[in-house]
Amino acid sequence: MDSRAAQPGGPPISHPRQADTPKAYPIGTLPDPARGPWALWQAFRLRTRRQMLLARAIRRRTQLTPATDRTANIAAGDVLCFLCLRNEAQRLPFLLAHNRRLGVRHFLVVDNGSTDGTLALLRDQPDVSVWQTGASYKAARFGMDWLTWLMLRHGHAHWCLTLDADEVLIYPYWQTRPLQALTGWLDGQGRTSFGALTVDIYPKGPVSAAGHRPGDNPVDHLPFFDAGNYQVQVQPRMGNLWIQGGARARAFFAQTPRRAPTLNKTPLVRWHWRYAYVNSTHAVLPPHLNRVYDTEGGELTSGVLLHTKFLPEIITRSAEEKTRGEHFADGAQYAAYYDRLTEDPTLHCAASTRYTGWRQLEALGLLSRGGWI
Amino acid sequence: MTVGIVMLCHTALHRAAQVARHWATQDCPVVIHLDRRVAEGDRAQLAAALADLPDIRFSARIACDWGTFSLVQASITAATQMLRDFPGVGHVYLASGSCLPIRPVAELQAHLAAHPTTDFIESVTTADVGWTVGGLNKERFTLRFPFSWKKQRRLFDGYVALQRRLGVSRKIPDGIVPHLGSQWWCLTRTSLQAILSHPDRARNDRYFRHVWIPDESYFQTLIRQVSSRVESRSLTLSKFDFQGRPHVFYDDHLHLLRRTDAFVARKIWPQADLLYDTYLSPTADHAPRLEPTPGKIDRLFAKAVERRLKGRPGLYMQSRFPTKARGGNRSAAPYGVFEGFADLFPDFHQWLARVADARVHGHLFAPDRVQFAGDERVFKGGLSDSAALRDYNPRSFLTNLIWNSRGERQCFQFGPGDAQEIAPFLAGDPNASIMIVSGAFVIPLWQSGLPFAEIRAEAARLQKVEADFIELLNAPDTKARIHVWTLADLVEDRVEPLQQIVDGLNPRAPHRMTELPQMVDLTGFSAFLQELRNQGMQPVLMGDVPDTTGQPGADRGLSRPQLAK
Numbered sequence: 016m017d018s019r020a021a022q023p024g025g026p027p028i029s030h031p032r033q034a035d036t037p038k039a040y041p042i043g044t045l046p047d048p049a050r051g052p053w054a055l056w057q058a059f060r061l062r063t064r065r066q067m068l069l070a071r072a073i074r075r076r077t078q079l080t081p082a083t084d085r086t087a088n089i090a091a092g093d094v095l096c097f098l099c100l101r102n103e104a105q106r107l108p109f110l111l112a113h114n115r116r117l118g119v120r121h122f123l124v125v126d127n128g129s130t131d132g133t134l135a136l137l138r139d140q141p142d143v144s145v146w147q148t149g150a151s152y153k154a155a156r157f158g159m160d161w162l163t164w165l166m167l168r169h170g171h172a173h174w175c176l177t178l179d180a181d182e183v184l185i186y187p188y189w190q191t192r193p194l195q196a197l198t199g200w201l202d203g204q205g206r207t208s209f210g211a212l213t214v215d216i217y218p219k220g221p222v223s224a225a226g227h228r229p230g231d232n233p234v235d236h237l238p239f240f241d242a243g244n245y246q247v248q249v250q251p252r253m254g255n256l257w258i259q260g261g262a263r264a265r266a267f268f269a270q271t272p273r274r275a276p277t278l279n280k281t282p283l284v285r286w287h288w289r290y291a292y293v294n295s296t297h298a299v300l301p302p303h304l305n306r307v308y309d310t311e312g313g314e315l316t317s318g319v320l321l322h323t324k325f326l327p328e329i330i331t332r333s334a335e336e337k338t339r340g341e342h343f344a345d346g347a348q349y350a351a352y353y354d355r356l357t358e359d360p361t362l363h364c365a366a367s368t369r370y371t372g373w374r375q376l377e378a379l380g381l382l383s384r385g386g387w388i
Numbered sequence: 389m390t391v392g393i394v395m396l397c398h399t400a401l402h403r404a405a406q407v408a409r410h411w412a413t414q415d416c417p418v419v420i421h422l423d424r425r426v427a428e429g430d431r432a433q434l435a436a437a438l439a440d441l442p443d444i445r446f447s448a449r450i451a452c453d454w455g456t457f458s459l460v461q462a463s464i465t466a467a468t469q470m471l472r473d474f475p476g477v478g479h480v481y482l483a484s485g486s487c488l489p490i491r492p493v494a495e496l497q498a499h500l501a502a503h504p505t506t507d508f509i510e511s512v513t514t515a516d517v518g519w520t521v522g523g524l525n526k527e528r529f530t531l532r533f534p535f536s537w538k539k540q541r542r543l544f545d546g547y548v549a550l551q552r553r554l555g556v557s558r559k560i561p562d563g564i565v566p567h568l569g570s571q572w573w574c575l576t577r578t579s580l581q582a583i584l585s586h587p588d589r590a591r592n593d594r595y596f597r598h599v600w601i602p603d604e605s606y607f608q609t610l611i612r613q614v615s616s617r618v619e620s621r622s623l624t625l626s627k628f629d630f631q632g633r634p635h636v637f638y639d640d641h642l643h644l645l646r647r648t649d650a651f652v653a654r655k656i657w658p659q660a661d662l663l664y665d666t667y668l669s670p671t672a673d674h675a676p677r678l679e680p681t682p683g684k685i686d687r688l689f690a691k692a693v694e695r696r697l698k699g700r701p702g703l704y705m706q707s708r709f710p711t712k713a714r715g716g717n718r719s720a721a722p723y724g725v726f727e728g729f730a731d732l733f734p735d736f737h738q739w740l741a742r743v744a745d746a747r748v749h750g751h752l753f754a755p756d757r758v759q760f761a762g763d764e765r766v767f768k769g770g771l772s773d774s775a776a777l778r779d780y781n782p783r784s785f786l787t788n789l790i791w792n793s794r795g796e797r798q799c800f801q802f803g804p805g806d807a808q809e810i811a812p813f814l815a816g817d818p819n820a821s822i823m824i825v826s827g828a829f830v831i832p833l834w835q836s837g838l839p840f841a842e843i844r845a846e847a848a849r850l851q852k853v854e855a856d857f858i859e860l861l862n863a864p865d866t867k868a869r870i871h872v873w874t875l876a877d878l879v880e881d882r883v884e885p886l887q888q889i890v891d892g893l894n895p896r897a898p899h900r901m902t903e904l905p906q907m908v909d910l911t912g913f914s915a916f917l918q919e920l921r922n923q924g925m926q927p928v929l930m931g932d933v934p935d936t937t938g939q940p941g942a943d944r945g946l947s948r949p950q951l952a953k
Contacts, residue, residue, distance in 0.1 A: 041781055041783045041784070042704050042709075042716060042717070042783040042784060042787060042813070043712050043716040043717035043718075043783060043813060043816065044712060044716070045709060045710070045711045045712065045716055046711065046712075047711060047713075188638070188640060191638065191639055191640040192638050192639075192640065193659075195659065196636075196638055196657060196659070199636070199657070200636070203633050203636075204629075204631070204633075205631075210706045210707055211706065212705065212706045241769065241770030242768075242769045242770060242792070243768065243769020243770060243771065243788050243791060243792035244769055244770040244771045244772065244788055245705070245784070245788070246780065246781035246784035246785070246788075247704045247705065247706075247709060247781075247784055248781065248784075249709060256706055256709065258705075258706060259780075259781075260784075261770070262770065264772075264777065265766070265770055265772045265774075265777070268777075269772055269774035269776060269777050270774065270776050271776070272774075272776055272777045272780035272781075273780060279706050307706060307707060308705075308706060308707050308708055308709040309699065309707060309708055309709075309710070310709060310710055310711050310714065311697075311710065311711075311714050312697075312698055312699050312701075312708075312710045312714040312715045313695070313696050313697045313698055313699045313708070314695055314696060314699040314700070314703075314707050314708045315696075315707040315708070316707065317705070317706050317707035364765075364766045364770070365764075365766060366764075366766040366767060366768055366769060366770045366771070367770065368769075368770075379769075380700065380703040380705050380791060381705065382705075382706075382707075383695070383699075383705070383707050383708065384692070384695065385695065385696050385707055386629055386630065386692045386693060386695055386696025386697075387692070388627075388635055388688065388689060388692045
């Protein structure tokens, strides 16, 4: 059935070795998946890497102290949400409400030393389990070691949603169909992972101008986004996408585009205890989970994470993060970025688009129903 | 006479119970077949929930596997029981536990009463079936399928391939003409009885036991032997995705379900409270039924399959990233690339915007900055004019630009002085129209007044770049539309090339070209080329530019006869 099968007598198919494998495949250069001994060797190396990540996570479990453990309430088939956060009392009420509405049944949260009442707020929720840690976020692979442990322990065989506190998940029909409908569709399609693009949303004026009170829908205060400046590549090693661009690349990384934030994520995975996120939720092992895109020309079902970073609090937070240096592996490179954020930037421009809903995002090509009706 | 419902159930039993109650309380006897794998506790719960209804029976339980004869066996057992226990049943309707009646039961009863001898079953000969997945139509009946398609896929595929290779096939029994169709049917008592008590029944069952997915062919085939009147359509609305899996209906499909002419819909999401409440409540609000438009629904689902399989050409995003062979090297819409024209015609830009009805950009790939039309800093969709950002991923830049401005033709200038990394993409993109005046890049150099040594070095460099580009375009795998004229061609006759450009960009333009762009005064240019030669450079791309001294080509073109075509 596969018309691309190698023709007998054709030239032997050669696969590039490490030395001439490009850093990333831009549009129109993606080859078919490699086979043969070299591919097996690569797969073996990734397996080792995954095992290392799991070992790290297991080792670092001791850094977590349970504050409220309600995981006994988790039932088979529940959709779980994993969060690692710090000082998010302002975003939390909406975050919990939105994800509950989507059908998340239990939240498993790591609180990394909040000082603004986040912990108390979390402990009051009937469907939240909280672990505390004062250890370094950066040393714990930006919190991923902690979450990997919790997912290993509690996420097996569940659909697991891993989010940052400033991300709002949007997928086709999200207002009328809960996550159980989406995961049912994905199961039926034989898919175990779901891709989403991070879209920065921002206010009309300078970021300090967006009023926001706890519980408010941040999307109401940040109604604009960049609709069509996302740069797509695929990284050869794990087959994961590498999408950059959006408002931050345009405004802050126009001269250093390579350092612009990575925007592709795989936030929703039907978890197995052997799985491990590699780099935030941008890439995950084993690599087949990274294939959230169709390579035959079609479209798979995908979503968007509306990124509510640009609320007024970003100004003080950026100044603090710059000194904490917990957010980038090579923090010094990003000093200028933090400085710009501290200066109350304006991201809005004449080409900005006002957000109206997922159907608009689909028409713009930022997400896809992928055959789901 | 009434209609009896045979329900095949295995999951979401609370919903099945609701639906069974709905049927039974409206004079439709129900026989439920419950998959043998359903846990005893769940069975007991279901039985208890329906215990108060005498017209609901449970048939002998069989473990059902998709694609095997067990499903047919379950239908036969339940249907036999239905015919035996309920003599008042005139039609038997086969449904599943996830089916939902979407029209009043009375309407179905009236419809069947009006057609007492009609069998409603989709039944299509294998040659005419368009919807089977995996290319197995006829072969369902002639090969053997001992392996599970779902659990032993490799063995399944391998064994099919082996049988094809060896050319083995089973003999189709006499009198059987293979037909396929939806497994959800509604047959008359007479026809069903005739199938079930057919003298060849044992032989037929033996044969169909090894046919693949017999639930889509057993009754569909045998009905042709016994029925006097087959209406080949299913009364159940059931849609499939490209892998042959049934689509699920959710609450937001209520409006769509109101527009179908079917009586039952499959399959309904168990948590679709609104659908179940709407269609099963005793005061069922069936009133706002709309004019049925089954064609529209078919198109909607066909479009979804197309979106899943073909996607939107020219879109690259987190769930669509085709390989090169699968359309990975194309943009969303046709666009024009112009090399050299702006050097030869200083007002080319304005002229093109006027005649071509297009958005005309400057040099999008200029080394210092992206020259968007109107000198914008940020173009549609948030594309920045930063050259660094563009050069970081030029293919995304260009495909984004074309995608963002669908519906409006884009044109831009290109040249050997621009960043060339995009060139292979342009050459391979079937949507690109690349028009080149080769050698025109020397005109700005000639006019620059720079020291001649610098001009000579720069001219040699640019000529190399342009020659490489043209060579790339001449490669056999080029998909772009290409036109290359030499500078000499254009100086000789500019009308024909310009007319071609306009025709290409705007084929439905009502009028012929009435104005031409102004050409640079080339007085002394051929002497300049000679000087380049004298200095040891070989200007090959320009062609043999005539000495136009004293007759600047300004108005020569319009008087030429080509225009009178």
